[in-house]
Amino acid sequence: MSSTKSIVPLSSQEVPKPSSMRWWVAALLFSSTVINYMDRQNLSILARTIQNDLHITDIQYSYIVQAFLLAYTLTYIVAGRLTDWLGTRVSMAAFVAWWSIADMLTSLSRSALSLGCFRFLLGIGEPGNYTAAPKAVSEWFPPKERGLIIGIYTAGATLGATIAPPLVALVASRFGWRYAFVCTGSLGLIWLIPWLLVYRTPKESATASDERPQQQGSPWREILKRRETWLLLFARLLTDPVWYFLLFWFPKYLNDSRHLSLAQTGRIAWVVYLAADLGCLCAGYFSGVLIRRGFSPPSSRLRLMAVSAALLPLSPLVAFAPSALLAVLFAGIAAFGHLSWQTSLSTLIVDLYPKRLMGTAFGLVAAGSGLGGMLSTNLVGHVVTSFSYTPLFIAMGILHPLAWLLIRHIRTRPVDGTL
Numbered sequence: 001m002s003s004t005k006s007i008v009p010l011s012s013q014e015v016p017k018p019s020s021m022r023w024w025v026a027a028l029l030f031s032s033t034v035i036n037y038m039d040r041q042n043l044s045i046l047a048r049t050i051q052n053d054l055h056i057t058d059i060q061y062s063y064i065v066q067a068f069l070l071a072y073t074l075t076y077i078v079a080g081r082l083t084d085w086l087g088t089r090v091s092m093a094a095f096v097a098w099w100s101i102a103d104m105l106t107s108l109s110r111s112a113l114s115l116g117c118f119r120f121l122l123g124i125g126e127p128g129n130y131t132a133a134p135k136a137v138s139e140w141f142p143p144k145e146r147g148l149i150i151g152i153y154t155a156g157a158t159l160g161a162t163i164a165p166p167l168v169a170l171v172a173s174r175f176g177w178r179y180a181f182v183c184t185g186s187l188g189l190i191w192l193i194p195w196l197l198v199y200r201t202p203k204e205s206a207t208a209s210d211e212r213p214q215q216q217g218s219p220w221r222e223i224l225k226r227r228e229t230w231l232l233l234f235a236r237l238l239t240d241p242v243w244y245f246l247l248f249w250f251p252k253y254l255n256d257s258r259h260l261s262l263a264q265t266g267r268i269a270w271v272v273y274l275a276a277d278l279g280c281l282c283a284g285y286f287s288g289v290l291i292r293r294g295f296s297p298p299s300s301r302l303r304l305m306a307v308s309a310a311l312l313p314l315s316p317l318v319a320f321a322p323s324a325l326l327a328v329l330f331a332g333i334a335a336f337g338h339l340s341w342q343t344s345l346s347t348l349i350v351d352l353y354p355k356r357l358m359g360t361a362f363g364l365v366a367a368g369s370g371l372g373g374m375l376s377t378n379l380v381g382h383v384v385t386s387f388s389y390t391p392l393f394i395a396m397g398i399l400h401p402l403a404w405l406l407i408r409h410i411r412t413r414p415v416d417g418t419l
Contacts, residue, residue: 040126043065063381065244068120069373071122072124072126077364080360080362084219089199099128103185104185105185107181158335161273162277173263223353231410236345240369241376275333290303297347349361
């Protein structure tokens with residue numbers, strides 16, 4: 001790792017002046033991420049019910065998840081560029097409207113093919129939340145607050161995953177699984193009203209002068225020539241399959257291997273995602289503590305990633321726990337470790353790249369996340385069908401330490417507004 005207590009000069013960065021409006025922005029980013037993950041998580045909660053109703057096998061289910069991840073991966077690259085081109089306000093509104101309508105359309109599914117098509121449409125819209133949100137953070141928050149804010153809105157993802165099991169299970173048990181998609185999808189359309197009314201780029205960020213005159217050549221070329229981009233991309237490719245497994249397959253694991261009913265799964269699965277919430281907030285808070293103690297912002301993020309990676313080798317204990325509750329608690333430790341890792345990695349991107357290319361940088365790095373999930377989910381389906389869930393929990397224990405061996409070589413040099 002690089003220097004220990006080097007204070008990075010921030011004069012070269014355009015740091016926004018503090019404003020109370022930034023907390024409204026943080027609240028909106030948090031709530032959009034809650035909705036984003038509820039719309040994503042509802043399928044895994046209802047997987048067994050839908051599979052039985054539409055006669056879908058586990059292999060077909062893995063293809064449906066893979067269809068979402070294929071769209072998710074490919075769109076990330078375009079979403080980042082659209083975010084920088086359209087600006088935060090317009091791009092976020094377009095992305096939320098798209099994925100909300102796609103989620104509601106899922107209620108019309110009649111087969112594995114139609115379900116896969118609707119989830120593919122969902123995958124086109126959802127990445128935009130994670131290219132527009134960090135751009136908003138770079139526009140509104142100074143470096144010492146960015147880790148906490150990214151932790152807060154990332155916690156929205158895990159809160160969405162925490163709320164989704166009991167809410168979706170309740171709606172599905174009362175009205176049927178189709179109404180659950182209508183319910184969660186409608187929330188995004190409601191969210192658009194305050195977003196369009198509230199969000200404006202602060203004058204202090206001087207966005208126009210930062211973005212347009214300074215762009216030379218292809219933004220993708222500027223970002224891809226940096227070694228840090230590839231290290232971050234491969235780190236996400238290696239580690240994000242852990243989160244996709246916890247998100248798309250863990251509720252099914254509780255149904256299939258621990259023999260819990262839909263209602264029982266709804267009552268305890270939220271613990272995993274609550275632990276993930278805590279991981280987001282702890283990473284964001286303690287990175288700010290390290291900065292106040294003299295560490296550079298990038299160095300503080302890397303140190304917390306090392307701690308996070310050390311928790312994941314406990315993952316195999318999920319498979320060998322004597323009870324479902326203990327299995328959920330060990331899965332919660334894995335979720336805590338992964339989301340604290342992901343929060344620190346996301347904040348590191350904000351530290352290392354100029355604001356005018358923030359969306360594009362996030363899109364390219366996050367494409368590694370979608371690619372890792374897409375490659376792993378079909379493998380998960382085959383392993384579950386042919387063997388059991390145990391090899392998957394064992395694999396979860398080694399991916400973050402491997403990624404740490406890669407990520408520790410990143411140069412923690414300050415952002416200077418150019419590449």
